[in-house]
Amino acid sequence: MAKxxxxxxxxxxxxKMVSFTLRGAGHEVLEAQDGAVAFNLLQxxxxxxxxxxxxxxxxxxxxLTRRLRALPSFGRVPIILLTTESDPGRKAEGRxxxxxxxxxxxxxxxxxxAIVAKVLPS
Amino acid sequence: xxxxxxxxxxxxxxxxxxxxxxxxxxxxxxEFAGLFAQVRxxxxxLVQASRGLEAQFLATSxxxxxxxxxxxxxxxxxxxxxxxxxxxxxxxxxxSGAIRLIDQSTQFLVGCQEQTVGTLELLRTYNAxxxxxxxVETQLQRTMLPLRFVPTLFKAESAPLGSAxxxxxxxxxxxxxxxxxxxxxxxxxxxxxxEQTRRTVAAVIAQLDRQSxxxxxVTTTHKAQIESSIETLKxxxxxxxxxxxxxxxxxxxxxxxxxxxxxxxxxxDIINQKLQHVTAAFPQIEAKFTEFNTASNQAQAREPLHxxxxxxxxxxxxxxxxxxxxxxxxxxxxxxxxKVLAQLTEMDSHCLSLEEFKLLTTSFDGMIQVxxxxxxxxxxxxxxxxxxxxxxxxxxxxxxxxxxxxxxxIRDLSARIRLIGLNAQVQAARAAQDRRGAGLEVxxxxxxxxxxETNRISVDAASQLDALAAGLAESVNAFGKLQxxxxxxxxxxxxxxxxxERRLHAFRDSALETLRAIGDSLDQLRAxxxxxxxTVQFSEFRQSTLPALRLPLIAIADGAQRWVQARxxxxxxxxxVDGFKRNYTMASEREVFxxxxxxxxxxSAPLPSERPVANSxxxxxxxxxxxxxxxxxxxxxxxxxxxxxxxxxxxPNGSDLGANxxxx
Numbered sequence: 001m002a003k004x005x006x007x008x009x010x011x012x013x014x015x016k017m018v019s020f021t022l023r024g025a026g027h028e029v030l031e032a033q034d035g036a037v038a039f040n041l042l043q044x045x046x047x048x049x050x051x052x053x054x055x056x057x058x059x060x061x062x063x064l065t066r067r068l069r070a071l072p073s074f075g076r077v078p079i080i081l082l083t084t085e086s087d088p089g090r091k092a093e094g095r096x097x098x099x100x101x102x103x104x105x106x107x108x109x110x111x112x113x114a115i116v117a118k119v120l121p122s
Numbered sequence: 123x124x125x126x127x128x129x130x131x132x133x134x135x136x137x138x139x140x141x142x143x144x145x146x147x148x149x150x151x152x153e154f155a156g157l158f159a160q161v162r163x164x165x166x167x168l169v170q171a172s173r174g175l176e177a178q179f180l181a182t183s184x185x186x187x188x189x190x191x192x193x194x195x196x197x198x199x200x201x202x203x204x205x206x207x208x209x210x211x212x213x214x215x216x217x218s219g220a221i222r223l224i225d226q227s228t229q230f231l232v233g234c235q236e237q238t239v240g241t242l243e244l245l246r247t248y249n250a251x252x253x254x255x256x257x258v259e260t261q262l263q264r265t266m267l268p269l270r271f272v273p274t275l276f277k278a279e280s281a282p283l284g285s286a287x288x289x290x291x292x293x294x295x296x297x298x299x300x301x302x303x304x305x306x307x308x309x310x311x312x313x314x315x316x317e318q319t320r321r322t323v324a325a326v327i328a329q330l331d332r333q334s335x336x337x338x339x340v341t342t343t344h345k346a347q348i349e350s351s352i353e354t355l356k357x358x359x360x361x362x363x364x365x366x367x368x369x370x371x372x373x374x375x376x377x378x379x380x381x382x383x384x385x386x387x388x389x390x391d392i393i394n395q396k397l398q399h400v401t402a403a404f405p406q407i408e409a410k411f412t413e414f415n416t417a418s419n420q421a422q423a424r425e426p427l428h429x430x431x432x433x434x435x436x437x438x439x440x441x442x443x444x445x446x447x448x449x450x451x452x453x454x455x456x457x458x459x460x461k462v463l464a465q466l467t468e469m470d471s472h473c474l475s476l477e478e479f480k481l482l483t484t485s486f487d488g489m490i491q492v493x494x495x496x497x498x499x500x501x502x503x504x505x506x507x508x509x510x511x512x513x514x515x516x517x518x519x520x521x522x523x524x525x526x527x528x529x530x531x532i533r534d535l536s537a538r539i540r541l542i543g544l545n546a547q548v549q550a551a552r553a554a555q556d557r558r559g560a561g562l563e564v565x566x567x568x569x570x571x572x573x574x575e576t577n578r579i580s581v582d583a584a585s586q587l588d589a590l591a592a593g594l595a596e597s598v599n600a601f602g603k604l605q606x607x608x609x610x611x612x613x614x615x616x617x618x619x620x621x622x623e624r625r626l627h628a629f630r631d632s633a634l635e636t637l638r639a640i641g642d643s644l645d646q647l648r649a650x651x652x653x654x655x656x657t658v659q660f661s662e663f664r665q666s667t668l669p670a671l672r673l674p675l676i677a678i679a680d681g682a683q684r685w686v687q688a689r690x691x692x693x694x695x696x697x698x699v700d701g702f703k704r705n706y707t708m709a710s711e712r713e714v715f716x717x718x719x720x721x722x723x724x725x726s727a728p729l730p731s732e733r734p735v736a737n738s739x740x741x742x743x744x745x746x747x748x749x750x751x752x753x754x755x756x757x758x759x760x761x762x763x764x765x766x767x768x769x770x771x772x773x774p775n776g777s778d779l780g781a782n783x784x785x786x
Contacts, residue, residue: 011391013176016183017384024190055395055707084395085707086782095786104709104782106388109381111780118779 003120006030006045008038008052008061009082014105018051018082021109022116035059039067047077049120054083054090062090062097069098078119082107153681157674158411164671165401171667172394178659179390182455185654186383189462192650193376196643199636220493220622223615227500228344230611234507234604235337238330241514241600244593245327251590252320258583259313265575266305269298272569279561283553290549291562297542298569304535312528319521326514333510340503347496375465379458386454389447392708396444399705400437400671406702407433420689429698431682432718434675436699439714440706441672447710448664459655466648490626497623501615508608515601518594525591529584536580543573 005027007018012033019029030047032038036058038050050068052061059067061081068074078100085091086104094102100119103112273295280291410426410433417423550566553559697719706712779785 009391011176011394013179013183013387013390016180016187017387020183020187020190021384024194053391084392086709087707090707091784099786101783101785105392106385107782108780109377109384111783115779115783115785119785 002026002028003048003116004028004030004046005049005051005116006032006038006042006047008032008035008050008056008064010034010053010056014053014082018112021107021112024109025113025116027116035061035064035067038064042068042071042074046073049116050077050079051082052079054081054085054094062094062099065094065097065099080115080119154411154414154678157678157681160674161404161671161678164667164674165404167667168397168401168671171663172397175660175663176390176394178657179387182654182657183387185650185657186380186387189459189647189650189654190380192643192647193380193462196640196647197376199640199643202636217493217626220497220626223618223622224344224493224496224500227504227611227615228341230607231337231341231500231503231507232345234511234608235334235341237600237604238334238337241597242327242330242334244597245323245330248590248593248597249320249323249327251586251593252316252323255583255586255590256313256317256320258579258586259309261579262305262576262583263309265572265579266302268568269302269572272298272565272572275565276562279559279565283556283559283562287553287556287559287562290552294542294545294549294566294569297538297545301535301538301542304538308528308531308535312531315524316528319524322517322521326517330510330514333506337503337507340499344496344500347492376462379461379465382454383458386451386458389451393444393447393451396440396447396708396711399707399711400440400444402705403433403437403702407437424686424689425698427682427686431679431686432697432699433702434679434682436702436715436718438672438675438679439718440711441668441675443710443714445664445668445672448660448668452658452660452664455658456655459651459658463648463651463655466644466651490630493626494623497615497619501612501619504608504611504615508605508612511601511604511608515598515605518598518601522591522594522598525587525594529587529591532580532584532587536577536584539573539576539580543570543577546570546573 005022007015007022007029008031009015009018010033015031015033019031022029030041030045032041034056035052038052039059042050050064052064054061061083065079065081068077068079079098080101080103081094081099082103082105083090084105091102101115103115276291276295280288407430410429414423414426414430417426546566546569550563550570553562553566703712703715706715
């Protein structure tokens with residue numbers, strides 16, 4: 001079943017690859033280039049899943065996760081951190097902020113779709 | 123991204139260094155300054171080139187989207203074509219609908235043929251019956267022959283008797299003569315008609331026999347053709363598992379290559395971040411260079427130089443790692459596109475056999491033409507069968523009437539004969555009262571015997587005629603029924619046959635159109651793949667831009683190392699760049715860090731970036747690096763590796779989602 005997914009990354013190529021993969025599976029994909037833009041967008045738009053980079057200008061992915069989790073409407077929306085970082089400390093930060101999962105770049109298309117299928121309720 | 127604002131010291135600093143370290147140091151300091159100038163220039167170039175590289179990656183990703191779009195379109199078109207022909211995914215296939223119609227009509231024709239054979243047997247029986255009835259004529263003629271003389275004998279024998287007796291026998295004589303005349307008439311006309319009937323039935327039998335044989339041959343041929351057509355379909359389309367498997371494999375191959383390209387493109391972000399981490403260390407390096415420049419003696423200069431040696435080597439290692447990543451990404455993207463191109467060629471030449479498909483389905487001798495011709499032929503045959511049945515019906519129908527009519531006449535004849543016989547018995551009894559009537563008595567008795575015999579023959583003939591009339595009526599009904607069902611079948615063939623013909627022609631047209639579109643798509647796909655390939659131009663960045671930064675860093679590190687060694691310094695001195703570790707957030711960066719540190723104690727150990735570059739047949743992710751004892755398990759970044767190198771490992775918390783995934 002098609003879902004609405006927001007991809008947040010300051011790297012345009014990454015946004016494109018995430019969108020390309022998810023759209024290919026029939027999902028609707030929204031894009032934002034950093035955490036602040038994503039946060040503003042999510043004030044007016046409901047999504048089923050957020051896939052965000054961690055290291056971004058203006059607002060990091062972890063900060064975005066923290067702020068979204070503070071919103072009542074975002075209590076159950078999965079948030080996946082998609083990052084080049086594999087540092088256990090940063091991962092723990094992401095977990096503490098309320099992220100649903102952590103993916104280290106680069107992702108495989110089938111892998112990303114399997115993750116999306118797993119975290120999204122059917 | 124923060125770029126190191128390298129501040130070169132001007133002439134006064136160099137002069138100060140010259141004063142401090144003498145001519146050798148002057149040269150060394152000048153050399154370092156020159157190298158740092160190169161680093162500064164390379165870093166500035168890196169900023170510009172990184173933007174260019176990002177634009178190239180972005181362009182490639184856009185081209186990839188188009189490529190995948192064309193690829194999806196192409197595979198869908200081919201799948202549509204094969205599905206349409208084989209009926210996969212829908213209720214019926216265009217071919218099987220037509221084949222079923224032909225099969226159904228052929229079954230009808232087989233039924234007609236069997237029915238005709240049965241009717242022919244009956245008709246042959248009827249004709250034999252007619253033959254036996256015709257023999258009755260001879261039998262009756264022979265039996266009744268003595269009656270021809272009876273009137274004359276009656277006249278002669280009754281002459282001496284009284285007029286009353288004469289009159290009685292005269293009346294009997296008239297009846298016998300009348301009967302004789304009637305028998306003559308029956309034999310003269312009605313039995314001749316019966317003879318004609320036998321000839322007509324024989325002609326019908328001959329015609330139906332011929333038709334039955336022809337029908338048998340045609341239906342046998344058709345059945346064989348249909349079975350062959352179904353077999354061909356099964357073999358070439360439905361049961362040609364290989365074709366579908368190849369198509370499926372090909373789609374998966376393309377999907378796998380696209381996946382590799384997608385992974386390769388993500389390295390732009392990874393490389394970009396690695397470069398940010400490298401340049402983030404430059405302010406510290408610059409500070410140490412200043413410290414070195416301002417050192418008042420060799421002892422003071424040693425520590426900053428150690429730092430410069432370690433840090434520059436470390437960042438050079440990280441740059442080499444980025445070069446390796448870029449090489450891998452380039453190989454993955456280029457390799458992936460080239461494989462897609464190779465698969466397209468394979469698809470074109472072997473896999474789909476589009477030309478074969480065209481020949482098989484839509485050409486002059488193809489399945490569609492054969493089926494359309496078969497429908498027309500079956501329609502003609504059903505038409506001919508209906509016409510024959512109608513003709514047989516028309517010919518046989520009056521024959522039943524004739525037989526019935528003849529039965530009535532013979533029954534009448536039989537009744538008259540019985541009356542004559544009775545009359546003769548009565549007269550014979552009367553004649554017996556007169557002695558002179560003994561001759562008449564004998565004659566009367568003989569007449570009575572003949573009458574009984576004639577009656578017996580007539581009754582028998584009448585019952586045979588009854589059976590014949592009933593049988594003929596049955597055959598006529600059978601032909602009538604055959605005609606009716608034939609007309610129904612003709613209607614079915616006319617309506618469904620035209621529908622099937624339209625479907626077949628529509629399929630042919632759409633198949634040809636799809637084949638043309640597939641050809642176009644294939645060309646577009648090839649052109650798109652070539653365009654995408656042309657955008658993958660990372661070699662300048664990898665071979666020139668990055669080395670332009672890395673090589674002066676190595677030169678600085680080597681120079682610093684030589685300077686320290688020349689002054690009795692020990693390479694195994696303390697690691698001064700441990701703080702850099704926190705800059706490295708990626709597993710591969712930490713791996714480079716560990717390798718550089720370990721290389722100080724074991725100089726022969728290669729840096730991770732010096733490992734052979736994996737080819738483009740990447741499939742699995744790397745396993746996470748061994749974590750230090752006591753530290754939580756870390757998730758490693760995936761790297762492009764050959765499939766044969768390592769299997770894709772499972773992540774502890776991401777179950778089977780991959781080593782780079784952890785779900786909380």
